[in-house]
Amino acid sequence: MNNIPEHDNVQSDSEKNIVSTDGEILQSGPQVERSKERAQESHDYTSVIIKRIDETFRHPDDILQKAIEEGQLQYARPYLSLMLSSVAAGMIICFTVMLVGIMASITGDLKTGFNKVFIALVYPLGFILVILSRSQLFTEHTATAFYPVLDRKNSYLSMFGLWGVVIIGNLLGGMISASMLAMAESSIHASEGYAIIAEHIVQFSSATLLISAILAGWLMALGAWLTLSTHSTSSQMLCIYIVTFIIGLGGLHHSIAGTVELAVAYMTTEQFELMNIIRAIGVMLIGNAIGGSIFVALLNYSHIRKLEKTD
Numbered sequence: 186m187n188n189i190p191e192h193d194n195v196q197s198d199s200e201k202n203i204v205s206t207d208g209e210i211l212q213s214g215p216q217v218e219r220s221k222e223r224a225q226e227s228h229d230y231t232s233v234i235i236k237r238i239d240e241t242f243r244h245p246d247d248i249l250q251k252a253i254e255e256g257q258l259q260y261a262r263p264y265l266s267l268m269l270s271s272v273a274a275g276m277i278i279c280f281t282v283m284l285v286g287i288m289a290s291i292t293g294d295l296k297t298g299f300n301k302v303f304i305a306l307v308y309p310l311g312f313i314l315v316i317l318s319r320s321q322l323f324t325e326h327t328a329t330a331f332y333p334v335l336d337r338k339n340s341y342l343s344m345f346g347l348w349g350v351v352i353i354g355n356l357l358g359g360m361i362s363a364s365m366l367a368m369a370e371s372s373i374h375a376s377e378g379y380a381i382i383a384e385h386i387v388q389f390s391s392a393t394l395l396i397s398a399i400l401a402g403w404l405m406a407l408g409a410w411l412t413l414s415t416h417s418t419s420s421q422m423l424c425i426y427i428v429t430f431i432i433g434l435g436g437l438h439h440s441i442a443g444t445v446e447l448a449v450a451y452m453t454t455e456q457f458e459l460m461n462i463i464r465a466i467g468v469m470l471i472g473n474a475i476g477g478s479i480f481v482a483l484l485n486y487s488h489i490r491k492l493e494k495t496d
Contacts (some may be wrong), residue, residue, distance in 0.1 A: 199318060236379035248333070249489045256333040259326070260265050260343060267321060267347070268354045274320035275358020275441060279366055280310025282379075282445045285433070286366075289378030295385050301434055308433030309426045311442070314424050316412070323351045323441055323470070326408035327477030328485075336488045352470060355441045363448035376453040383450030385436060386413050386443050387461050391468050394438060398472020401437035401478070405429045408476030 218232040243251070259267065282309040292300035315322050330347050370376055389397070408428035412421040432439060447462045 193467065196438035203406060214328070228264065245417075245485075245489050249486065252329060252410065252485075253332045253338070255413070256329045256331070257338060259279050259321070259330060259347060260333065260339050264350055267350050270319075270321040271351045271354020272358035272361070273318070273325075273444075274308075274315050274322040275355040277315045277318065277320060278311050278322070278355075278359065278422075278442050279445050279449075280314060281308055281442055282363075282382075283366055283373060283375065284310060284450060285382060285446075286375035286436040286449070287373065289381045290375050291378075293381075294330030295381060295436060296473050305430050306432035309429035312429045313425050315424055316409075317422065321351050321354065322405075323348070323355050324402055324405035324439060324473045325409045326351050328404065328409060328482035331478045332486060335482065345392045348474070356444055359441055360448055363445045363452060366445075366449045366451035370453055379446065379450040380446055380454045380456065382446045383454075383457055383462075386438060386447060386469075387457060391464065393448050394468045395472045395485040397436075397438045397459070398440060398469040400435070400475040401432050401439045401469075402473030402476025402478040404437070404476075405439070405473070406481035410481060425476060438469050438472070441465065443469050465479050467478075471493035 203236055254277075262270075285304055288304045288307055289295065289300075295301055295304065316325060327348065330344050330351075334341055334344045336389070366373065366375075366379075386394070406430065408425050411424035415421060415424070431437075444466050447457070447465060451457050451459070453463060
């Protein structure tokens with residue numbers, strides 16, 4: 186007969202170790218090691234709650250610092266790189282012009298309330314493509330380039346030089362994309378809409394156009410500020426959509442999108458004079474620069490730095 190080995194040290198499940206909350210072993214057994222470790226960890230360490238920073242908005246001081254750093258990165262870029270990025274932005278914005286032109290062709294005018302809403306719904310889409318692609322759009326770039334100047338890290342002369350590169354690149358890209366829209370007109374069928382949009386630009390006096398462009402530049406630079414306030418891409422897209430929807434609904438004038446609108450209307454119709462187009466583009470550029478640099482960059486920098494001094 187085979188002998189059955191004795192297991193004097195083996196316990197049944199009911200005899201496994203039990204450990205008290207203060208680490209004292211009430212019953213011994215092979216299952217208690219991790220329980221002992223947990224009890225010791227609870228005694229030696231303090232529990233903390235970790236909050237994920239990607240789900241929170243940044244503090245205004247942090248947003249300003251981020252904006253200054255973003256601006257400095259642009260000053261550090263070679264002019265050729267900045268120019269190519271600006272050309273890309275001017276070309277991408279044509280998709281906003283195409284969509285608005287198609288919608289205006291369908292609705293027929295910009296004066297009826299519902300027509301303005303329909304156009305405003307599609308107006309932001311090209312801007313989302315431009316900004317999330319990190320291309321350099323002048324109206325989004327104005328305040329960003331101004332923050333390092335206000336912080337005395339760069340000069341006004343260097344800022345105007347940077348603005349000049351971005352404007353030239355945007356206008357060049359806009360002309361290229363306007364030519365492409367004009368050549369594709371037999372497929373897009375939006376020439377009537379282009380004419381309606383262009384007329385909405387040139388019909389106003391320079392004073393009215395300037396104020397409208399200031400408001401548009403203010404909103405665009407505010408959108409750039411808001412995208413720095415959050416870590417979430419979806420929140421950034423929503424911020425861009427909101428500010429550009431307001432621009433579209435209010436019929437405000439954006440210099441780069443307006444340039445493409447005027448250029449494609451000039452190429453596809455015969456009702457616009459070149460000098461009137463040049464006047465409108467110049468006024469819109471000045472207005473957008475004022476709105477972004479004064480109403481966003483200067484005010485944000487001033488009130489945040491003032492708050493830091495009082496603290």
